[in-house]
Amino acid sequence: MMTQPQSQPGTDATSGAHPFDKDWSGFVRMDMHCHSHASDKPLNKAAGLIGCVECYSPPERVFDQAIARGMDFVTITDHDSIKGAMELVDRGFQRFIIGEEVSTYFPEDHCLLHVLVWGHTPKQHEQIGKLGLREDVYKLAAWIRENNLAHSCAHPLYVQNARLERWHIERATLLFKCFETRNGAHADTQNRAIERFVDQLTPGLVHRLVQAHGIEPLWPRVWEKGCTGGSDDHALLNVGRTWTSLSIDAADRVSDPREFLRRVMQGKSQSGGVGGHSALLAHQLATVGSNYYAKRLHAQQSPSGRYLGSRLLRFAGIKAESPGKIRVAAYKATKRMWQPRKARSLPVSKALRSQIRPLLEKYPDIGQRLNPTLWVEGAAVSQHDRMAEFTQDLTEALSRSMGSGLVRSFRKRDPARISEHLVSYAVLYLAQLPYLISLFHQNKERNFIEKFEHETTQPGSGVSVVERPMRVSLFTDTIADVNGVCRFIHNVAERAHSSGRDLQVIASTKLRCPDLPNIYNFDPVFATKLPKYENLDLCLPPLMRILRHIDKHQPDVIHISTPGPVGCVGFLAAKMLRIPVLGVYHTDFPAYIDRLFDDSGLTRLSESFMRGFYKPFTAIFTRSEDYVQSLAGLGLDRERIVSLMPGFDTREFNPGFADRTIWKRFGVRAESVKVLYVGRVSVEKNLPLMVDIWTMVQNTCRARGLDAELIVVGDGPYRETMARKLSGQNVHFLGFRHGEELSTLYASSDMFVFPSTTDTLGQVVMESQGSALPVLVTDVGGPKEVVDHELTGFVLSPKAADEWADRMVTLISDERLRRRMGAAAYERMQRFSLVHSFEHFWQVHTEAWHDHLAKLGITRETAGIAGAQRPTDDSEARSPIG
Structure with a gap:
């Protein structure tokens, strides 16, 4: 099987070098999976409660968009219905053939499977229901074979009702001749996985599947799969962007869709075009919702509501009734007359009016597609990457625009304005719900696909997640x-x-x-x-x-x-x-x-x-x-x-950075003893204790003629208070310092103090010791674990301010003690290599990942297995087909 160039997830069909730019004169193409308004069931129970169906696309518009995007033949494959297709047949549309997406189940466990069928008659469609083929995939497969119908197993790796396993895919391989290897709505990871699976089918592998499942293939040379592709479009956004193609030469003409299907069944087709991604699915959901609003709710709105709604619906290519500006103005004037109290609009409405125009100027390509008459080319939301970026920029612009008002509301303690802003933010984030739902939906098969690829590819191929x-x-x-x-x-x-x-x-x-x-x-x-x-x-x-x-x-x-x-x-x-x-x-x-x-x-x-x-x-x-x-x-x-094994970068923090001339830059005396603190200047770092200690230290130093200065590197809410309380006490506040300058400040100091009781380690305590400084820390919290008491520094009670002051004065007055303890600190810190710490960090993450995979059954021992028995206790592998 050949596969045409794939777009990357999120690539728009109209952007850059792309398979759409290719000369397709040597190919015949059909989008073999798309929907019309005959797919009229709700997407889920919640949508069913409000009467929202999964597709609103008129069949003739599906046809026109497919032809406009270069398709040679057209089909419509509605869910368990051919009503949409028959509308075109009855009206005599040429180059069109009936299709249907048939829902069916494995009788063993009610696992849902979708099978695309083409070229059948209305009478055959009725037989699907009368013969109970939707309840038994084996009966459906046998009926398709008996009637020699073109077909394809749709999105085979899409888990629809939480029951799909490799066991079902292997059986489907024996039951059906064609697989849909490119679906334009589902994640491209599914497409790539099923493509690889189909590519590696061989007579030997099929024989092992026959032995494992006890099912004989229904089609000759079943390992030579016909490969189909289709957009699976539900919203007139992506019709014709994913397709099935046949390569033909100048003398070979395929002018009839039935001949096209015959060659697909012979395994001569390729699948091509874009695969699905989260933005694409989000825009399909949003467009379906917009159609529901336009048909069921728009007419019930006020003139100003209809005016705004009609303009927003243009993004989805939907034309809706819009009152003129004069009527809207008259409505507002009447409303003011009967409601003298000024009614305030929500902040999000005001922000939208101010932000939408400048943003559309930034995205002229989006603005150009706001004309509903250009739906054939594609609405604004069909430009998936650009529209996702536009939506993100708009959301962020609206949020920033409302932010200052929200802060003012809180400062004024205005509950009405606070609630209005909170409602506006809720509306704003509710509008992003389709994107959030789509991201979760497009990733829900991730574990299943990783396991499927792990078990169906050869070890050493590099495909398995463990490789x-x-x-x-x-x-x-x-x-x-x-x-x-x-x-x-x-x-x-x-x-x-x-x-x-x-x-x-x-x-x-x-x-x-x-x-x-x-x-x-x-x-x-x-x-x-x-x-x-x-x-x-x-x-x-x-x-x-x-x-x-x-x-x-x-x-x-x-x-x-x-x-x-x-x-x-x-x-x-x-x-x-x-x-x-x-x-x-x-x-x-x-x-x-x-x-x-x-x-x-x-x-x-x-x-x-x-x-x-x-x-x-x-x-x-x-x-x-x-x-x-x-x-x-x-x-x-x-x-x-x-x-976690402690660690710091010994290359960045070591005595080699010492340069005593740095102190002149900050107005610090060259001959003084430098007592360093690095960290946030805040109460929870226990700096009020430091104020008391340093006051005592300074009193003692003055009495004994010792020259010492406190250097505070960092900033925080306590800085102003601390500076005021220690005014005239030989304290310098240097603010935040980074990189080599910070390394030099460490190495050029004489000792380090850190009175915090809330740190889990105290990275700065290791960095200072690595710079050959003796340190003083509390006996509460993590820093004490990297200090050897009376060898590399002192571990003291946060309640013993007198002892802190005594120990600091001892170090200030004894240069030999400082050097001895600093040397010991430097030696001890060499065991806390960043390399060792990082490798431990990485190893724990690797173990967590491998444990996760093992729970899914993904281990090196399970790589490349095929034809395994169904992992349930309630059934035996049966041979439903004689």
């Missing part, structure tokens, strides 16, 4: 700050990139991110200052933009570094892809909340949130043994808590 490297997406809300979490993520990203591992970091911040090719920063749709953290932004990430990116990356494992908005998107992505999710418990957030707000209710709420957030995780890393107890105290399973 390729793992892909990881790491989600984080903090990427551009100066703290241990950020540097840990930077280190992981850099190490993954340098070692060739496929790891992508996903973030959403307005701050500048590290310049690494595997860090993806998405511009937030809304950002505001975090309460009590005015130097930090609380960012709302662009949900659909990130999920579409993840859909293209298709990671095997999701890693969530922070339980913020971006982390929540990561959790949703894991659910979408049905893959394991792991994370790191970097910070004791309940302790942070308790220290920041001193509110037991908020603390308990944060504990409940953390418990619920981390409970579904496959593994939870903690960077210290001390916090294993904290996680267990939240009610999390100890077996899933993994102590």
Whole structure:
């Protein structure tokens, strides 16, 4: 079987170099799978409750669009109906042949299968129902063979009622001559998998299937499958963009659709065109919904509602009645007369009026397709990638436009405006629901397809999921700050990139991110200052933009570094892809909340949130043994808590960066002893204790004639207060520092202090020791685990301010002690190599991925098996056909 060039998922039919640009004069083509309004059943029970059917396309428009897009023959394959096809037959349309998508079931377990049938008569269509062929796939297959009808097993790997297994596909291989190997609505991963399966069919493999299933093939040379392709269009968007083709020479003419079908059944066809993707499916759903609105709800709206609705319906190529501007103005004037109190429109309406025109100017190709008379060429929503980008840009523009109003409403404590804004945001995100549904729907077969390919391809071919490297997406809300979490993520990203591992970091911040090719920063749709953290932004990430990116990356494992908005998107992505999710418990957030707000209710709420957030995780890393107890105290399973091997980049933090001349730049005396603190300047870092300690240290130093200065690197909400309280106490606030400058500040200092009691490790404690500094830390939290008391530094109680001051003065006054402890610290830190830490990090993710695959039955031992018995207890493999 040959396969024509495939478009990449998400590629528009009209963009760039594409199979549509090819000269098709040597081919005859037909879109062999498309629907009309005769597919009049609801898509699901919810749609059925409101009377929304799955397709509203008039048959003649399906025909016209297929011909306009270069199809030589046309068919309509409605679900268990030929009414739409018969409309064209009765009206004498040429180059057309009847088709139908027949629903049928495996009687053993009621597994649903769809079979496309072409060229049958109305009488034969009636026989399908009268003979009960929809209830028994074996009877249907035998009837198709008896009547020698052209047919194809539609979207064979699409799991329709949660029962499909490889067992069913193997039986279908013996029952049917043709398979649909390119479906324009379902994920291209399905198309590629079934293409590979069909390509590798041989007489030997078919013989093994016959022996395993006890079924004789119904068709000669059944391993030579006829391959069909069709758009599976339900909305007049994609007709003719996926097809079945025959290669012909100048002397060979195929002028009749029945001759076309005969050659397809001989295995001479190719499938071509675009495969499905999430944006395409979303636009089909949105167009079907728009048709329902236009037919059932539009006329019931007010003149202004119909005016707005008619313009929005143009995006779907739907023409609807629209009152003139004069009538709309008269309606508004009358409304004001009878409702003197000014009625406010929702903020989203105001934002839409201000944002839509500038955005259409940015997307002129979308604007040009808003004329409903151009439906043959395709409505705006048929330009799938461009329309998805337009929708994302519009959603984000509307969100930003409403953001300032929402903040003002909260500051004014205006409940009416707050509710109006919240309703507007709900409407905005409800409009994205088709995209979200489609992303989940297009990925629901992922595990099944991976298992199918694993079991049906030869070991060593590189197709099986166990024969390729793992892909990881790491989600984080903090990427551009100066703290241990950020540097840990930077280190992981850099190490993954340098070692060739496929790891992508996903973030959403307005701050500048590290310049690494595997860090993806998405511009937030809304950002505001975090309460009590005015130097930090609380960012709302662009949900659909990130999920579409993840859909293209298709990671095997999701890693969530922070339980913020971006982390929540990561959790949703894991659910979408049905893959394991792991994370790191970097910070004791309940302790942070308790220290920041001193509110037991908020603390308990944060504990409940953390418990619920981390409970579904496959593994939870903690960077210290001390916090294993904290996680267990939240009610999390100890077996899933993994102590991550600590590590930092010894190349970036070592004594070789020492340069005492750097202090002149910051107005620090060259001869003084430099006491360094690096981190967030905030209350939860226990810096009020540092204020008390340093005041005592300065008093002692003045009395003894010692010269020492406190260097604070970082920023935060406590900086102003701390600077005021330590005014005149030899303190320098340097703000955030990065890269080599930070490394030099470490190596050029004399000692390091870190009074925090809420850190799970304290990356800065390792970096300072790696720079040959003695350190002082508390005996609460994770930092104490990387400090040898009285060898590399001191581990002290946070309640013993006097002891802290004494130890600091001792180090300030004793240069030999500082050097001895600093040398010991440097030696000890060499065991905490970033390479070893990263390899441990990667190994745990690999094990989680392999455990996930093993639960699906995907192991190296199960690779390449074929013809296995159906894995249920209630049946034997029977031979329903004599």
